[in-house]
Amino acid sequence: MSETMTLVTPPRRRERFGIEPNPRSRPAGRGRNTVGRTLLYVVLIIAAVAMLTPFFWMIMSSLKDANSVFSVPVRWLPEVFVWDNYVDIWTRSDILTWIRNTLVLSVTVTALQVLTGSFAAYGFSRIRFPGRDALFLLYVATIAVPWQSYMIPQFILLSNANVANTLWSIILLQAFGAFGVFLMKQFYETVPEDLSEAARLDGLSEYGIWWRIMLPLSVPAIASLSLLTFVNTWNDYLGPLIYLRDPSLWTMQLGLNNFVASLYDVDYGVLFAGLVISVVPIAVVFLLGQRFFVEGIATSGMKG
Structure with missing residues (x-):
């Protein structure tokens, strides 16, 4: 009986000699x-x-x-x-004041939330003290509590403090946020502990470690928190509706709503021109920080 010998060429050798693989052999x-x-x-x-x-x-x-x-x-x-709709919204309303107030609130609240959130997150992630984990869980659990449940006592408190009907009321309301602490803490836990230990050996205090090491390393998380806070503050309507009664303090959302209510026959073309103007800053901020936002959200859920 004769045996037939079959020469089998390995895949790498076939590629080296230019032998095309059989299309039927493709997975x-x-x-x-x-x-x-x-x-x-x-x-x-x-x-x-x-x-x-x-x-x-x-x-x-x-x-x-x-x-x-x-x-x-x-x-x-x-x-x-x-195109005159964009001219009319500037001449028929006080949109410049609305933009200025909204921009002041958005930038101030964003800066304060980044400052307070990153500082508190460093304490929860790097400082060991009794009840740390329980306190963090209790603080983060406040995210699930709707603002409407404590809106009235909060208004009474700020009214007694004589900050109602001022921009300070909105700033104090939103200067602290549990979500920002949670986001920054998750990112800090991805930073090796060895960096903090080496900084302590070099004589840096905890404040110095937070300011000179942790903050520069957490730029993606800071960008994510800044973007989310800026957008939420810019689009906020209920807070300014409750606390800002003086027309000179109205924000963009509150001003556009009152602009509609003040007209007997609403020119919706002019109104939509104002809405487009209100969206432009958010679109610009998001486009500028999109890369950092995606990176910050992705890395904040990782550990190690």
Whole structure:
């Protein structure tokens, strides 16, 4: 009986000599992965279009006249671009004051939350004291408590302190946040303890370690916290509605709402122009800090 000898060339040797592999020998899972990835991209594109459609409609509505905004059927593009809407919102309202007040509150609250949140997070992550974990869990649990449950006693407290109807009321309300402490603590726990020990041996105090080592290393987490705090403060409506009664203290959201209420016949084209202006700072901040935001959120959930 004759035996047939088959020469089998290893894959690396076939690649070295330019021998093309048999298409039938390719794994079947590669084609399935391509199809799955294509479907995923399609779903993500559809979701992105669904999320961006309201913004597109808002921008286009800001360039329409008052009678064309809510026309039936919906006209996505204006027949005539009314650029004067952006001029009218500046001349018919006190939007410059609203922007200034909102910007002051957003920047101040963001800076204070980053300062207090990072400092408290360093204490919870690096300083050992009795009841530390229980105190941290109790503090973080306040995130689940709705603001409406203690809104009235808080208003009475600030009114007795004579800070109601001032910008200080909003600043004091939002200068401290449990979420910021939680976010920064999770990031600090990813920093090796050896760095803190080496700094202590070099004579640095705990304040120096926090300021000179931990803060520079936590730029992604600080960017994430800053972005979230800035957006929440800029979009806040209920807080300014309760505490800011003087029109000279109104924020952007409160001012636009009162602008609508003060008009008998609302020009929605002008209103949407104001809404577009209110969205621009948030979009700019998010675009500038998007890379740090994603990195900070991703690394804050890691340990070791």
